[in-house]
Amino acid sequence: MGFGQFLKAPEYDIKIITYRDIFQSTALESSGCGDEYAERSAVILLDKGDMKKMVLKDGRKAVLKNNFGRVVVHLRPSDYDEGHEGIGYMTNSPWSNALVSSETGGSGVPKFKMITASISDAKDEKVTSFDE
Amino acid sequence: MENEYYVCTGCGLLCDDIEVELEDGKVSKVNNACLKGVARLKECNRPAECRIDGAPASLEDAIIEAARILKEADSPVLFGMGNSTSQAQKNAIEVAKRTGAYFDDTSSFCQGPVVEAILENKIRTCTLDEVKDKADVIVYWGADPSNSHPRHLSKYTYFPRGKERQRGWEEDRTAICIDVRKSDTATICGDKFYQIPPQADEELLNALANGLSGKVPKVSFGMGPKKILELANMLKKAEFGVICVGLGLVYSLEEIEPLVRLMDKLNEVSNFHLIPMVGQYNMRGSNHNLHEETGYINRVKFTGNDVEHGAHCSVVELLRARTVDAALIIGSDPMSSLPGSIAKELLDISVITIDPCNTLTSRKAKVSIPAATAGSECGGTAVRMDGVEVEFKAMTETDRMCDAEILERIMGEL
Numbered sequence: 078m079g080f081g082q083f084l085k086a087p088e089y090d091i092k093i094i095t096y097r098d099i100f101q102s103t104a105l106e107s108s109g110c111g112d113e114y115a116e117r118s119a120v121i122l123l124d125k126g127d128m129k130k131m132v133l134k135d136g137r138k139a140v141l142k143n144n145f146g147r148v149v150v151h152l153r154p155s156d157y158d159e160g161h162e163g164i165g166y167m168t169n170s171p172w173s174n175a176l177v178s179s180e181t182g183g184s185g186v187p188k189f190k191m192i193t194a195s196i197s198d199a200k201d202e203k204v205t206s207f208d209e
Numbered sequence: 210m211e212n213e214y215y216v217c218t219g220c221g222l223l224c225d226d227i228e229v230e231l232e233d234g235k236v237s238k239v240n241n242a243c244l245k246g247v248a249r250l251k252e253c254n255r256p257a258e259c260r261i262d263g264a265p266a267s268l269e270d271a272i273i274e275a276a277r278i279l280k281e282a283d284s285p286v287l288f289g290m291g292n293s294t295s296q297a298q299k300n301a302i303e304v305a306k307r308t309g310a311y312f313d314d315t316s317s318f319c320q321g322p323v324v325e326a327i328l329e330n331k332i333r334t335c336t337l338d339e340v341k342d343k344a345d346v347i348v349y350w351g352a353d354p355s356n357s358h359p360r361h362l363s364k365y366t367y368f369p370r371g372k373e374r375q376r377g378w379e380e381d382r383t384a385i386c387i388d389v390r391k392s393d394t395a396t397i398c399g400d401k402f403y404q405i406p407p408q409a410d411e412e413l414l415n416a417l418a419n420g421l422s423g424k425v426p427k428v429s430f431g432m433g434p435k436k437i438l439e440l441a442n443m444l445k446k447a448e449f450g451v452i453c454v455g456l457g458l459v460y461s462l463e464e465i466e467p468l469v470r471l472m473d474k475l476n477e478v479s480n481f482h483l484i485p486m487v488g489q490y491n492m493r494g495s496n497h498n499l500h501e502e503t504g505y506i507n508r509v510k511f512t513g514n515d516v517e518h519g520a521h522c523s524v525v526e527l528l529r530a531r532t533v534d535a536a537l538i539i540g541s542d543p544m545s546s547l548p549g550s551i552a553k554e555l556l557d558i559s560v561i562t563i564d565p566c567n568t569l570t571s572r573k574a575k576v577s578i579p580a581a582t583a584g585s586e587c588g589g590t591a592v593r594m595d596g597v598e599v600e601f602k603a604m605t606e607t608d609r610m611c612d613a614e615i616l617e618r619i620m621g622e623l
Binding site: 092094096097098099100102103104106107108109110111145146157158159161164166170171174175176177178179181183184185186187188189190191207 | 244391
């Protein structure tokens with residue numbers, strides 16, 4: 078038990094864009110909302126420069142939160158050639174949907190692909206589970 | 210011996226060249242399908258169970274209870290449909306009419322505006338078979354079929370030899386990708402990948418329309434007029450062009466009009482078509498069936514002989530405003546696919562699910578009714594993403610009822 082546990086992890090603003098992944102979609106078909114699906118869904122891919130700036134390390138977990146929800150997901154650097162400062166990528170899933178605004182301006186279409194949230198180190202928290 | 214081919218219900222592409230091997234009456238091997246298709250056609254890892262209030266129940270009791278909930282509800286909604294056969298969708302419309310219910314499907318928050326524009330002849334479309342035979346310029350805009358519809362490029366658009374495109378992708382076809390990130394499809398498109406910032410699609414649609422009108426196209430992000438004109442010229446020179454519209458584009462537009470304007474402009478100077486990248490295997494069928502019945506593709510409420518329509522009838526607004534007190538959810542998992550802050554409203558109303566698999570929604574449902582899996586366990590018809598009706602037969606036999614039959618039984622109890 079270290080002194081660090083009493084300190085609040087710094088939070089940074091981030092925009093999250095969701096995308097489709099064939100392996101994640103396959104896991105949904107074959108395992109429902111089971112472990113494999115969770116393993117492939119509860120992940121945010123960050124710009125390598127952002128990870129360095131935010132002092133977030135590959136393989137650790139992150140808390141993503143906004144007014145609509147809060148989830149803990151795995152943290153990984155993206156492998157895109159181009160940098161994408163301030164933008165994180167997540168597959169479309171209950172983990173990303175937990176952060177989607179309920180405000181639609183009466184259109185009936187939520188902003189699934191443009192989520193604004195804060196990100197911080199999750200320390201020892203477990204990844205959020207929806208499989209209960 | 211002649212091979213027997215089946216249809217895959219893994220996505221809106223409805224691949225019709227699937228071969229299967231059976232073992233003990235179950236699908237043991239699937240050939241020609243993509244990863245997602247194979248997973249769909251094999252048995253659910255967690256099949257749905259027949260339950261009322263969490264306790265095991267007989268199918269008969271579950272159907273009676275489902276009918277009771279719908280009858281007694283003041284304001285029920287029927288939702289889902291994208292993974293149901295056309296007959297099931299038609300039966301669901303009848304149930305909604307009988308119970309004075311709201312009726313909506315998943316197109317309500319995805320490809321609905323595009324399908325609506327096609328059915329209202331605002332946008333020119335074509336079939337995937339025509340794309341295969343004729344298309345020389347294929348644009349994927351906000352779409353990544355390599356992940357969402359893995360056989361789209363190989364079966365119909367970029368890689369195959371078509372009647373008028375015998376030299377395929379090597380010489381006869383150009384694939385272009387416009388997206389906010391370098392997806393797997395963008396990688397295939399190589400130097401024909403145009404990266405844009407999030408929410409910049411409308412700006413590029415307008416700039417391309419300007420470029421095609423002889424004006425200097427300008428955008429506020431780092432894509433110069435030369436690059437935009439290079440893209441506009443490729444589109445202009447197409448003998449048979451197609452834009453495959455993904456959710457990336459649909460979600461970034463407040464209105465469909467900028468896309469309609471670009472299509473109109475393209476067809477003044479070229480020959481262009483549009484196909485929506487529909488996800489669920491028969492979401493388009495639901496749009497067609499409801500349109501035939503009401504003149505609307507989704508978001509309706511049946512009241513006597515009248516039909517009310519509008520965004521307020523969408524499943525998202527109904528749940529958000531707590532307008533409904535019961536929901537019959539067919540082949541869909543809104544607890545997983547809707548924003549969490551909206552999906553949670555389902556926990557406060559009586560939910561009935563009809564689904565082959567155990568889902569987050571079926572686990573919370575008051576009544577969960579297991580159905581056969583369309584495609585592998587039951588046959589029917591569906592409408593492919595390009596509007597072509599496809600008939601499919603079952604691969605195996607099952608004791609479970611098809612969703613169409615379950616809905617017919619519920620109707621009988623109403």
